[in-house]
Amino acid sequence: VRMRRARAVPVAPETTRLGRLFAVLAARGLVPLPGDTPREFAARAAAVLAASPATAAVARVPAAWVDAYYEARFGGHVPSDERLDMLDTELKALARALHSAR
DSSP states (O other): OOOOOOOOOOOOHHHHHHHHHHHHHHTTTOOOOTTOOHHHHHHHHHHHHHTSTTTGGGTTHHHHHHHHHHHHHHHOOOOOHHHHHHHHHHHHHHHHHHHHTO
């Protein structure tokens, strides 16, 4: 009897990118509720961000990241390098705003 090792399943790049967003939000205590879809979580996070003057300007960032995730994951549209750069810049702005809002 031979035992075969299970092959590692590669993580899709869009899932890794979404994980970055979730990590930034989690650092401020915003985490998905059980059963939340990424879009539901992004909408809830956006509402929390919009309610604070320190983070209102970056409230749309979670939705932009989740839109890019859905387009890549379910629509097969890989974001352009320019869009990825824009998303990264917006995520950095979100992280700065969350840090300064403490």
